[in-house]
Amino acid sequence: MNSIVQEVTERVIERSRDTRKAYLDKVERARIKGPHREVLSCGNLAHGYAACAKNEKNTLKQFNKANIGIITSYNDMLSAHQPYEHYPKIIKEAIAETGSVAQVAGGVPAMCDGVTQGQPGMDLSLLSRDVIAMASCIGLSHNMFDGALMLGICDKIVPGLVMASLSFGHLPFVFIPAGPMPSGIPNSEKTRVRMLYAEGKIGEDALLESESASYHSPGTCTFYGTANSNQLVVEMMGLHLPGSSFVETESSLRRALTRAAAKQSTRITHLGTNYTPISKVVDEKSVINGIIALLATGGSTNHTMHLVAMARAAGIIVDWTDFSDLSNATPLLTRIYPNGSADINQFHHAGGMSVLFKELLDADIIHNDVHTICGQGLEKYTKTPVLNDGELEWVSEPSKSKDKTIIASAAKPFKSHGGLQLLQGNLGRSVMKTSSLPEGDVAFTAPARVFESQHELEKAFKDGKLEGDFVAVVRFQGPKAIGMPELHKLTPPLGVLQDRGQKVALVTDGRMSGASGKVPAAIHMTPEAIDGGLLAKVEEGDLILIDSEKGKVELLVEPDVLASRENAKPSLVESERVGMGREFFGALRSRMTGAEEGACSLFYQD
Template identity: 65%
Template sequence: MHSVVTAVTDRIIARSRTSRELYLRALDEARANGVHRSSLSCGNLAHGFAACSPADKNSLQQFTKANIGIITAYNDMLSAHQPYADYPALLKAACHEIGSVAQVAGGVPAMCDGVTQGQPGMELSLLSREVIAMATAVGLSHNMFDGALLLGICDKIVPGLLIGALSFGHLPTLFVPAGPMRSGIPNKEKARVRQLFAQGKVSRDALLEAESKSYHSAGTCTFYGTANSNQLMLEVMGLQLPGSSFVNPDDPLREALNKAAARQVCRLTEMGTQYTPIGQVVSEKSIVNGIVALLATGGSTNLTMHMVAAARAAGIIINWDDFSELSDAVPLLAKVYPNGQADINHFHAAGGMALLIQQLLDAGLLHEDVMTVAGFGLQRYTMEPKIIDGELIWVDGPKTSIDPEVITSIDKPFQENGGLKLMKGNLGRAVIKVSAVSPQHRVVEAPAVVIDDQNQLDAIFQAGELNKDCVVVVRGQGPKANGMPELHKLTPILGTLQDQGYRVALLTDGRMSGASGKVPAAIHLTPEALDGGLISKIHNGDLIRVDAHSGELTLLVDNDELTARQTVLPSTRDASFGMGRELFGALRSQLSSPETGARSTQAIDEKY
């Protein structure tokens, strides 16, 4: 094993010892009663299988067959989740084939950040993760189930499902992906049209045409944002079948893999042959594996919050120092937009997950000795699924890249370190994704342009007041202030300024898109403005230094001057009402800092 990976893993194990032991003890206690529906009264059980077929009722009341709970994030507005419409029937049939039963245990909301970007609804996005976790727990709380299948892909949905499932850590659980849509227009062309629109050089019709050619059918968006980062993370952590992440929805292999997932979860129950609860699959080593894979591919910055929150749900404590130390040791092996011109389909065709995992294992950057839903050992994930003579089998994956411009080798990485950097200084702590930022743009020292709403920037830009080197500061965007929406509207403007030769950067206590791009952006700043962070004292014209090489994030103002300044706390009035936001006030006020996962689950801290 690489010495840094070993050191970080050992540190996480030591830091988490007490909380992890408490979690595993709770897992064992939950398991102790055997088939849990056996503890139900006759009235409870009758309610639980009232709508089942006679054969399923007989199976469930005899306690001889596994019952699998399906939690679905289906809706047909969200392209990535539209394919899930037919999954429950297919999964139930596959469970029946091997003598088990499946029921839809519940549904969870699934909102699309792509639809809500720049809109008030985006302020519910991060909050929805907590709702999804709770809804997952509600679905599984009927005590009818011996295992679970989770249907979800995008942004907050996968982390929410994972957090909820880990509260039932004694249950074997598989994620069932639906795959990305096939490639549309190149992402570079889409970004070009967006910038032209920001400059007023193309019409809204032209912009809509470009967007529609990019997001054009059922399936996950093809750029490497949070949704596809989720899928990569799940597979490397051993939570879904090898090679299942990036198979298109209309590929015959997709259906075969879905059926295989249903059969496999039945085998993993206590009634099967290899009991494997999710609480043991998610371990300190598998969490490190997930972080390493994200860094090696330039994955979404959103995972710096979501992985912290999910790990904590399993009694494991990680922080941004762990991410940063691993990032210094992990080479960048993939170029997928925005860190390159390829999309996720090109990544899959170039060798995909099997090749990535093989290379990272060979370099000692991944722990091989982990439990997965496919059995013990991550080596199983260097194989890829094929349909041969009508049967699904796994064969050895490629040993070298089919396209070295998309996936390179360990000895010729795109850069020597990963795609993430911890930023710290008198302003606090933040993260920056540098995999898509050219080296010449990674250091910016310039005057601040301070705004409290991303919608304010366009008017300043149109007035020509941004034609200069600057650090755009967007404050009052943290979890407690307004739910930490993604600040996607900033990207075309800042990209245009950079293309015009200005040195620009972004500083915010909010989030950027999971596909944060070519402009250096120090994001997730903690403490946030509402908690009295120094960002609340920045004035227009203050010099700020953003150095993604050294990790320096400094407000270059004399300490005496800063002490004398008033703290300007952001108004939360506009984020408190309308578009359903009034329903989430209590939850929003309880969210923790981004570095601790932006979580509302203090009860987990008290228990573990």
């Protein structure tokens, strides 16, 4: 095992010793109490299967057959989640063939950041993760289930589902993806059109035509943002069937994998000999594996919060130092947009997950002594699912990348590090995604331009007021301020200025995702401005140093000057906490932890 990976793993285990023990003790108490439908009263049980068919009722009365709950995030507004409409029927039929029963335990909200980007609804996006976790727990709280299937794809949905699953750590859980949509226009063309629009060279008709050619059918968006990062990380943690993450939505193989996942959930309940609760699958080593997979592929920076929150739901404490140290030990093995031109379908056809697993295992960068929904170890995940005469099987091909411009080998990676850097200094702690930055200067000092929203910066750009080199400070965007929306509107104007020859960078307590690209960005700054962070004292023209190589972000103002300054008062926060339902989320916002603690409002341990 790589020495740095081993060192980080050992310190995570030691740091988490007490919280992990408390979690496992809670799981054991729950295991002893259930799941046993026979402890339900006759009235409880009658309510629980009143809507079932007669044969299903007879099965559930026996108490020796599994009842599998389904938590679904289906809606037909999200392209990624629209395919889930018919999954309950497919799942129920497959599970009935095993002699067991499946019931839809509940539905959870699933919003699309692509629809809410730059809109008031985006302020609810990160908060929705905790709502999804709580809603899932309500669905599973009926104590009718011996295991569960989780149907979710996108940004906050999968982390919320994982957190809820870990709350029911005595049950086995299998996650079922729905697959990506077919490839649309090339990502380079989509980016080119967006930049032209930002410069005012084309109108909305041309922009809409381009966007519609990119996002055009059922299935997950094909760029490597948070949705596809979710799928990759969850498979690496052993919660998917091998190779199932990126099989296209409308294919016979996808249907076969869904049926197989459903049947697998019945094999790992407490009623059989392969009892595999999720608390056994998600441990310190599987969390480390998830982080490494994210880093090796240049995945979404949103997981610097989501993986932290997911781990804490299992009593495991990881921080950004762990991410940064693991990044130094992890080679960058993929080029998927935005840190390359390929989309997720091209990654899949180049060898995809099986090749990624094999490269990481052969290089001793991930732990193999872990449990998965398919048993001990990760060797099964180095194989590829195929249909052979209509039967699902896993084969050893491809053993190597089919396209080395998309998937490199660990021996000859695209970069020697994973492209995530911890930045720290008097401004606080933040992260920077470096995998998609152009080669060149790693240190940058420039005067600050201060904004309270992405819309203010966009207006300044359109008015021609962003001249010269500068560091854009976009503050009061953190979890407690307005729910930490993703600041997607910052990327096009800053990218245009960069292309014009200006040196620009970003410092924010707001959020960026896997779509963050070539502009150096110190993001997720903690403590946030509204919670005592020094960002609240930055003034126009203050010099700020960002050094991605040394991991520094510093406000170059004398300490006595800073001590004499008052924290700036936010002028927009109150107005951004009302409307579009945002007023109902004040209690959640007030309890949000900092970004490095997962930006989470939930408590996990007693």
